[in-house]
Amino acid sequence: xxxxxxxxxxxxxxxxxxxxIAFMLLAFVTPVATLAASSFLSPDKHLTIAHYWxxxxxxxxxxxxxxxxxxxxxxxxxxxxLAYPLAYAMARLGxxxxxxxxxxxxxxxxxxxxxxxxxWQILLRNGGPINQSLIALGVIDEPLRLxxxxxxxxxxxxxxxxxxxxLPLASAIERIDGRLEEAAMILGASAFRRFTNVxxxxxxxxxxxxxxxxxxxxxxxxxxxxxxxxxxxQVMPTMxxxxxxxxxxxxxxxxxxxxxxxxxxxxxxxxxxxxARFTNWSSQExxxx
Amino acid sequence: MKLDSKAQHSxxxxxxxxxxxxxxGTSRALDRVDxxxxxxxxxxxxxxxxxxxxxxxxxxxxxxxxxxxxxxxKGKEILGIAPHQRNVGFVFQSYALFPHMTVRDNVAFGLKxxxxxxxxxxxxxxxxxxxxxxxxxxxxxxxxxxxGQQQRIALARSIVLNPxxxxxxxxxxxxDRALRDHMQMEVxxxxxxxxxxxxxxxxxxxxxxxISDRIAVMNAGKIEQIDTPIALYKRPxxxxxxxxxxxxxxxxxxxxxxxxxxxxxxxxGHVIHILAGPDAxxxxxxxxMMSVRPERITASNVAPQPGQMGIPARVTDAVFLGGVLxxxxxxxxxxxPIIVSRQxxxxxxxxxxxxxxxxxxxxxxxxxxxxxxxxxx
Numbered sequence: 053x054x055x056x057x058x059x060x061x062x063x064x065x066x067x068x069x070x071x072x073i074a075f076m077l078l079a080f081v082t083p084v085a086t087l088a089a090s091s092f093l094s095p096d097k098h099l100t101i102a103h104y105w106x107x108x109x110x111x112x113x114x115x116x117x118x119x120x121x122x123x124x125x126x127x128x129x130x131x132x133x134l135a136y137p138l139a140y141a142m143a144r145l146g147x148x149x150x151x152x153x154x155x156x157x158x159x160x161x162x163x164x165x166x167x168x169x170x171x172w173q174i175l176l177r178n179g180g181p182i183n184q185s186l187i188a189l190g191v192i193d194e195p196l197r198l199x200x201x202x203x204x205x206x207x208x209x210x211x212x213x214x215x216x217x218x219l220p221l222a223s224a225i226e227r228i229d230g231r232l233e234e235a236a237m238i239l240g241a242s243a244f245r246r247f248t249n250v251x252x253x254x255x256x257x258x259x260x261x262x263x264x265x266x267x268x269x270x271x272x273x274x275x276x277x278x279x280x281x282x283x284x285x286q287v288m289p290t291m292x293x294x295x296x297x298x299x300x301x302x303x304x305x306x307x308x309x310x311x312x313x314x315x316x317x318x319x320x321x322x323x324x325x326x327x328a329r330f331t332n333w334s335s336q337e338x339x340x341x
Numbered sequence: 342m343k344l345d346s347k348a349q350h351s352x353x354x355x356x357x358x359x360x361x362x363x364x365x366g367t368s369r370a371l372d373r374v375d376x377x378x379x380x381x382x383x384x385x386x387x388x389x390x391x392x393x394x395x396x397x398x399x400x401x402x403x404x405x406x407x408x409x410x411x412x413x414x415k416g417k418e419i420l421g422i423a424p425h426q427r428n429v430g431f432v433f434q435s436y437a438l439f440p441h442m443t444v445r446d447n448v449a450f451g452l453k454x455x456x457x458x459x460x461x462x463x464x465x466x467x468x469x470x471x472x473x474x475x476x477x478x479x480x481x482x483x484x485x486x487x488x489g490q491q492q493r494i495a496l497a498r499s500i501v502l503n504p505x506x507x508x509x510x511x512x513x514x515x516x517d518r519a520l521r522d523h524m525q526m527e528v529x530x531x532x533x534x535x536x537x538x539x540x541x542x543x544x545x546x547x548x549x550x551x552i553s554d555r556i557a558v559m560n561a562g563k564i565e566q567i568d569t570p571i572a573l574y575k576r577p578x579x580x581x582x583x584x585x586x587x588x589x590x591x592x593x594x595x596x597x598x599x600x601x602x603x604x605x606x607x608x609x610g611h612v613i614h615i616l617a618g619p620d621a622x623x624x625x626x627x628x629x630m631m632s633v634r635p636e637r638i639t640a641s642n643v644a645p646q647p648g649q650m651g652i653p654a655r656v657t658d659a660v661f662l663g664g665v666l667x668x669x670x671x672x673x674x675x676x677x678p679i680i681v682s683r684q685x686x687x688x689x690x691x692x693x694x695x696x697x698x699x700x701x702x703x704x705x706x707x708x709x710x711x712x713x714x715x716x717x718x
Contacts, residue, residue, distance in 0.1 A: 229435065229437060231433045231435060231437040232437050232439060234404055234431075234433075234437070235431065235433060235437040235439075235498075236439075236450070237404075237424050237425065238402060238403070238404075238424045238425055238429070238430075238431045239425065239450050239451035239454055239498070239502070240425035240451055240454035240455055241425075241450075241454050245454065249439075249450075250439065253441045254440070254441055330441075
């Protein structure tokens with residue numbers, strides 16, 4: 053990598069990346085700074101923490117934060133459980149399976165979330181195909197409340213964000229030498245213990261990256277909770293929209309979005325520290341690999 | 342010095358491979374392979390890549406399902422039995438150490454899977470680490486070890502379970518030259534000390550010659566010959582074995598006359614004598630392929646007396662290899678340069694274009710009566 057180590061070449065590449073970096077920073081900093089500023093302003097333009105005080109002293113608002121955290125947590129947990137078999141099959145079963153899974157996973161991304169959510173509304177409603185099938189099979193007597201419930205929102209979130217965890221997980225599993233599993237097998241590890249002792253710990257970097265993406269995306273999702281949760285399930289993004297668009301309370305809406313932003317950043321920081329702890333052994337490569 | 346290793350193994354058979362085949366689609370990775378390994382033996386499977394040697398090793402370990410045949414360990418059929426119930430140890434070319442576990446946890450892995458008592462595990466792991474002289478590295482991670490150290494841990498992880506059979510897949514291929522020579526001797530010494538029956542795969546003939554009790558030379562899914570290193574070198578049964586073990590010069594000739602124990606052969610106008618062994622099928626006017634090892638040919642700058650052997654040749658190169666001088670000569674008897682090696686000679690006084698006369702003893706000629714099979718060399 054002689055060329056890259058020359059400082060003129062490095063400046064060249066830096067210059068090429070410069071506009072994109074500037075664009076990303078601007079697009080991140082501007083709204084956050086605007087919201088942060090407005091969240092600390094009283095109607096008569098004085099500095100105040102009243103909006104935050106209001107948020108944290110009102111049980112209804114705290115319940116909204118709790119809804120957001122809980123739904124994002126469930127969506128992430130279910131995504132992890134669904135993602136492992138998919139990612140493992142993608143990484144290990146050869147190009148045929150890989151393409152099938154990739155297509156099935158990526159395809160939903162090509163359709164707008166709004167359209168998909170309406171699709172789920174049809175599937176999940178009381179007289180919809182899912183409830184009818186379950187009743188026909190005799191599993192249930194009365195339709196389950198799937199639409200406009202937490203279950204519906206979690207199903208929708210998992211469907212939308214599953215690819216975000218399958219792809220990093222598959223690439224993490226792909227990097228695990230298949231002979232490690234063979235070695236574990238010869239040493240007496242069952243399929244379950246090969247997973248818990250070899251695949252799981254070695255795929256933690258991919259798992260952490262994917263889980264962080266799913267969690268932060270789920271907690272800031274607006275369309276899915278709005279269309280599948282309805283009035284009953286209030287989450288942080290729907291509350292922000294309500295405050296700013298319906299009630300025109302910019303300052304309180306800003307304070308709510310700042311709380312959401314801080315939660316997301318907190319998750320990101322946890323991810324970084326977990327990833328650092330689980331990869332410290334892999335940074336020390338021996339002279340012979 | 343070659344130790345007489347036969348004394349160390351009894352007649353007890355640890356591994357029997359019978360009529361083993363493995364087909365991938367239409368290609369046959371293993372073609373009716375038979376192999377018997379006695380207790381305490383160190384046997385190498387030697388051959389070019391794709392000859393089936395790794396498939397054979399992986400079949401024994403249970404990582405590959407053979408299409409037909411039988412594998413027995415200590416007389417017990419193991420095909421269809423799970424890998425970890427076969428009581429074999431396997432060392433991978435890349436060592437396959439668990440990178441997220443310390444050396445101690447790597448070595449303890451198999452014992453933990455067997456749910457041994459903690460105190461038993463501690464004791465066995467300590468002993469295994471001591472055997473490979475790595476007791477001071479127990480708390481390191483594999484990534485912090487050199488290639489040779491990683492290999493020792495891979496060995497310790499296998500032998501801690503007291504396997505009947507130790508299987509090594511190209512164990513030295515990832516090491517640099519100096520370390521490889523050292524580790525070969527170390528593994529051989531370890532194998533002697535522990536007395537474990539060992540089968541190892543290599544494509545490197547020097548490596549096979551250095552450490553094996555016997556070598557199974559494989560080609561195209563078959564074992565062409567299995568013998569001691571000396572027997573393989575002196576009495577290769579096929580042209581493939583001849584070409585794979587050591588250097589050789591090959592001359593095509595025509596049989597003139599066959600007597601009870603010898604034959605006269607015409608070699609581009611020169612009549613030479615060869616010994617016709619009991620299994621050589623020579624017939625007058627038949628084609629014959631002869632081979633003479635480089636160190637068995639005498640190159641003299643004195644013309645032969647009438648009645649003496651002396652095939653004229655010209656020097657094209659003299660290569661100094663330290664202890665050995667290698668002369669390359671051109672002669673009408675062969676399309677390829679003839680190689681003659683001289684022990685402890687120096688190249689002074691030998692010039693390109695010098696005329697020399699080649700001779701050898703009839704007993705030094707290896708005879709193959711079917712020259713067509715020599716095309717593979």
